[in-house]
Amino acid sequence: MLNFAGMTAMIGILLGAYVYQFSYRELPCTLCLLQRAAMVGIAFGAAMNVRLGPDPRHYGVCLVSAMFGLAISIRQTLLHINPFFDTQTAQPTLEATANPPFGESVMGFNLYVWGVVIFGTVILAVGITQLFRGQFEPRKTEPEWLGRLASTGVAMLFVVAALLTVTTFMECGFGDCPNDGSWNWWIFR
Amino acid sequence: MTVTFGLLAVSSYVLWRRKAGWGWSLVMAALVLGIIIFTRDVDFSAKLGLQL
Numbered sequence: 001m002l003n004f005a006g007m008t009a010m011i012g013i014l015l016g017a018y019v020y021q022f023s024y025r026e027l028p029c030t031l032c033l034l035q036r037a038a039m040v041g042i043a044f045g046a047a048m049n050v051r052l053g054p055d056p057r058h059y060g061v062c063l064v065s066a067m068f069g070l071a072i073s074i075r076q077t078l079l080h081i082n083p084f085f086d087t088q089t090a091q092p093t094l095e096a097t098a099n100p101p102f103g104e105s106v107m108g109f110n111l112y113v114w115g116v117v118i119f120g121t122v123i124l125a126v127g128i129t130q131l132f133r134g135q136f137e138p139r140k141t142e143p144e145w146l147g148r149l150a151s152t153g154v155a156m157l158f159v160v161a162a163l164l165t166v167t168t169f170m171e172c173g174f175g176d177c178p179n180d181g182s183w184n185w186w187i188f189r
Numbered sequence: 190m191t192v193t194f195g196l197l198a199v200s201s202y203v204l205w206r207r208k209a210g211w212g213w214s215l216v217m218a219a220l221v222l223g224i225i226i227f228t229r230d231v232d233f234s235a236k237l238g239l240q241l
Contacts, residue, residue, distance in 0.1 A: 033190050034223050040197045044204070044216050052210055061213050068220050072227060154205040161198035169191040176226075177190055 002129065003049040006062075006122075007153050010043035013118065014160050017111065030177045031076045033168060035115045038069025040164065042122055043157050050150040054135040059126050066122040073115030080110070190226065193219045 014036060021028060028036070045062030049055065109117075129135075171177060196219035200212035 030190065030226065033194075034227055037190075037193050037197060037219060037223050040194070040201075041216050041220055044197065044200060044212070047201070047204060048210065048213060051204055051208055057213065061216055064217070064220060068223060068227075075227075151205065154201065158198060158201035158205050161194060161201045165191060165194040165198045168194050172190050174191055176229075
């Protein structure tokens, strides 16, 4: 159930990012998309636990994804932490607006700062979950409703991942995603 | 990026429809692809002003 909660939490965050993206009309940058990929990876690890039963390998997928996401969100936070550093010219400036935060903030934090919190929390949660060895023992047959719930959750994950594939293709094609804010997304033309 | 999400979508699909455990290797491939994109984007010396 804990894994199911983790999986649905990640799916919820990804859908929330979509709502944010469309309501503010802000296109995600490369680093934002990579953080979303890391969240899908975490959700996938949890989904494997839900669908196939708890296994250290599944938690490994969560941990590797969370470390990947944490590195990216820390990098993006550091990029915007000093407004006097112009990332375009890689030079310090006297204007505090040289390196403004990317996007609107949510509850006081920008999304990449929330990323640091979320990925750190996932690493902590996976670590704590590992303390309970009983989960790795062979289980009795699980109730049918639980299997159906797990299947629905994984289907939701697939829908979100497929949606991300389509919107990323519309935004970046098969090449690099530009970071200069002049993206060629025909939806918003 | 599209290929990264495509791999994640395929792995989710095989887990959902076929209960296949090998989908995790696709996720790892997606993450490796993500790391390549990330390291290309970082360009540490120029963008962070670091002397490595």
